[in-house]
Amino acid sequence: MPLAPLLARLVDMALAFTVLLAMMAYYGFNPGWNVLWLLPLVLMAFTTSLGIALWLAALNVQFRDVRMAAPFMIQTGLFLTPIAWPSSMLEGPWRLLSALNPMTGVVEGFRWALLGTDTQPGWMILVSCAVAILLLRSGAYYFRKVERTIADIV
Numbered sequence: 001m002p003l004a005p006l007l008a009r010l011v012d013m014a015l016a017f018t019v020l021l022a023m024m025a026y027y028g029f030n031p032g033w034n035v036l037w038l039l040p041l042v043l044m045a046f047t048t049s050l051g052i053a054l055w056l057a058a059l060n061v062q063f064r065d066v067r068m069a070a071p072f073m074i075q076t077g078l079f080l081t082p083i084a085w086p087s088s089m090l091e092g093p094w095r096l097l098s099a100l101n102p103m104t105g106v107v108e109g110f111r112w113a114l115l116g117t118d119t120q121p122g123w124m125i126l127v128s129c130a131v132a133i134l135l136l137r138s139g140a141y142y143f144r145k146v147e148r149t150i151a152d153i154v
Contacts, residue, residue: 005077006053018029034112037113044106048135058145086117102135105121
C-alpha cells in the first residue's frame, strides 16, 4: 500500500524531468557527465521516501494522530533539507549533522549533477545513503511487524 503513491510520484517526476531537459536544451545548458549520477540519486530519494512511508503507515495504524502530524513533519523536513540554502554554508559538525538527513545528499547531488556546482557531495551522499538504507530497513521491519494486525485494527 505505501508503494502505490510513491510510484505515482515517480512517474510525475519523470514527466517533470523531461520538461526540465527540454528547457535546458532550449537555453543551451549542458549538464555534463555528472548527469549519470541522477539515476542513483533518484533511487536514493525513492529509498528514503519508501522508508518514511512504511514508518508512517505502520504508525498510523497504531496511533491515529500520525495522519494529522505528517504534514508538520514533512514541512519540518523541508526546512531541514538544504533546498533554499546550500549546505556549503554549514561548517564542521553542523555539516555532518545536516548529512544525517537523507535528502541532503539527494539535493546536493542533484545540484552537482545538473547544475555543475563546484562541491562534489561525495561523503555527504555516503552518509545520507547509509541513513536512507537504515530508514528503509527499519521501516520495513516495523511495517512487517504491524502488518499482521492492520486488518484487525482498521
